[in-house]
Amino acid sequence: MADIRSRDIAHNGLWKNNPALVQLLGLCPLLAVTGSVVNALGLGLATILVLAGSNTVVSMIRNHVSEAVKIPAFVMIIATFTTCTELLMQAFTYELYTILGIFIPLIVTNCMILGRAEAFASKNPVALSLFDGLMMGCGFGAVLLLIGAIREILGSGTLFANMHLLFGPIAEGWTLNLFGEGYGFLIAVLPPGAFLVAGMLIALKNIIDDRIEKRRAARRAPVATGSKRVRTTGAIS
Amino acid sequence: MAGMGKSIRFNSLVLGLFALITASLLAGTYLGTKDRIAEAQREVAKRALLEIVPLHRHTNDLLLDTVPIPANFWHTLGLEDEGGAVHIARQGDEPVAAIVPAVAPDGYNGDIHLIVGINIDGTLAGVRVVSHHETPGLGDKVDLKKSDWILGFDGKSLDNPKPPQWKVKKDGGAFDQFTGATITPRAVVKQVYKTLKYYHEDRERLLKAARQKPTVTHEASEDTDNG
Numbered sequence: 001m002a003d004i005r006s007r008d009i010a011h012n013g014l015w016k017n018n019p020a021l022v023q024l025l026g027l028c029p030l031l032a033v034t035g036s037v038v039n040a041l042g043l044g045l046a047t048i049l050v051l052a053g054s055n056t057v058v059s060m061i062r063n064h065v066s067e068a069v070k071i072p073a074f075v076m077i078i079a080t081f082t083t084c085t086e087l088l089m090q091a092f093t094y095e096l097y098t099i100l101g102i103f104i105p106l107i108v109t110n111c112m113i114l115g116r117a118e119a120f121a122s123k124n125p126v127a128l129s130l131f132d133g134l135m136m137g138c139g140f141g142a143v144l145l146l147i148g149a150i151r152e153i154l155g156s157g158t159l160f161a162n163m164h165l166l167f168g169p170i171a172e173g174w175t176l177n178l179f180g181e182g183y184g185f186l187i188a189v190l191p192p193g194a195f196l197v198a199g200m201l202i203a204l205k206n207i208i209d210d211r212i213e214k215r216r217a218a219r220r221a222p223v224a225t226g227s228k229r230v231r232t233t234g235a236i237s
Numbered sequence: 238m239a240g241m242g243k244s245i246r247f248n249s250l251v252l253g254l255f256a257l258i259t260a261s262l263l264a265g266t267y268l269g270t271k272d273r274i275a276e277a278q279r280e281v282a283k284r285a286l287l288e289i290v291p292l293h294r295h296t297n298d299l300l301l302d303t304v305p306i307p308a309n310f311w312h313t314l315g316l317e318d319e320g321g322a323v324h325i326a327r328q329g330d331e332p333v334a335a336i337v338p339a340v341a342p343d344g345y346n347g348d349i350h351l352i353v354g355i356n357i358d359g360t361l362a363g364v365r366v367v368s369h370h371e372t373p374g375l376g377d378k379v380d381l382k383k384s385d386w387i388l389g390f391d392g393k394s395l396d397n398p399k400p401p402q403w404k405v406k407k408d409g410g411a412f413d414q415f416t417g418a419t420i421t422p423r424a425v426v427k428q429v430y431k432t433l434k435y436y437h438e439d440r441e442r443l444l445k446a447a448r449q450k451p452t453v454t455h456e457a458s459e460d461t462d463n464g
Contacts, residue, residue, distance in 0.1 A: 064251070065251060067295060068244075069252050070408050073251070076252075080263055084263065090277065091273035091277065094281060112360075186374040186375070189373045189374055
């Protein structure tokens with residue numbers, strides 16, 4: 001039972017109800033900081049930390065806080081986790097913190113986090129809430145990372161540049177230069193590029209979902225060969 | 238009525254307790270990370286200063302050896318209300334260079350924060366962009382991470398090139414602009430020139446103040462060049 005439940009949660013967070021691709025929550029940081037892998041990873045990790053933490057604590061106190069003061073209490077919890085994360089990032093990855101700038105404190109306004117606290121953690125036991133926070137966070141982080149990687153490759157022709165900001169000196173040599181020096185494709189680095197890439201990912205997810213759905217339907221009821229299909233678009237010649 | 242009063246009292250108590258717990262958690266994290274954050278900030282500031290005046294050119298602690306900038310110069314340097322201080326580099330007790338913070342207010346996307354290193358003879362030791370919001374791929378070439386344009390200032394001074402030449406080439410000056418971005422380099426060139434002028438005007442006072450101050454040396458381990 002518990003296994004099935006946690007599999008649903010994982011499926012929900014990572015794919016079916018992916019906060020970035022399906023719920024379209026937290027678009028502002030999603031589009032603003034995904035110019036490179038290191039930025040995306042930094043914000044992704046910070047978001048996972050806040051989401052998992054707030055979900056856990058919200059679930060712990062869910063039976064002790066009345067309906068009337070629930071939301072202010074949740075906001076306080078989320079704000080605390082965000083500020084702690086901000087301080088930790090300043091302490092350990094100072095330069096990355098200065099690059100991500102305002103988007104770290106703005107995690108507090110990411111509707112995904114209050115949304116999960118209210119919709120899931122306030123009704124479910126602690127372990128499941130923690131897991132839900134992790135999975136939703138990973139789903140969000142994975143999309144961030146993917147957009148970051150695509151935009152970095154298209155825009156600057158590199159991959160994993162500046163990873164030492166997050167991993168320290170061992171990562172100095174991780175930069176892959178894919179198209180040689182001097183390559184640059186401006187629009188991928190600018191905000192419109194983020195919209196385009198995000199849009200394509202959403203389309204891609206829908207196509208995959210469609211395929212899966214079709215395959216499932218085909219398995220359920222095999223279509224007889226030669227059956228007629230109704231054509232709804234295009235001119236019939 | 239009594240029930241409602243009770244529930245209000247209870248809720249406020251719960252929220253108050255919450256505020257207390259979260260506040261103490263934050264205070265704990267703050268205290269735990271405070272020193273590391275200060276250290277990280279110092280490291281970043283120091284690295285920028287050392288790029289302009291490398292270790293072999295000075296023997297003091299650049300970060301701590303400062304002379305405040307008088308308020309009447311704040312406007313020239315673009316520092317407006319917050320002011321700033323000049324870092325002094327010395328060889329022994331003798332000042333060899335000054336590193337002046339400056340802000341070019343007219344970048345394409347707002348302020349460009351610079352540090353300008355000026356040798357004692359008035360030539361530029363180096364200029365670095367500390368922070369900016371210029372367009373990636375166009376204006377951000379003022380950043381040494383993106384291109385070495387900024388190194389073109391090294392060795393220049395108030396009369397090299399001559400004052401009318403302290404402009405980008407498009408405006409008839411001596412400095413390159415970037416394809417697709419003139420505003421950013423124009424702003425930087427203008428502010429570097431203003432900073433040189435500031436140094437020219439404030440030089441006597443700066444050096445006097447620097448000579449009166451005791452030299453702050455950094456850890457001896459870093460210096461092995463006292464032949």
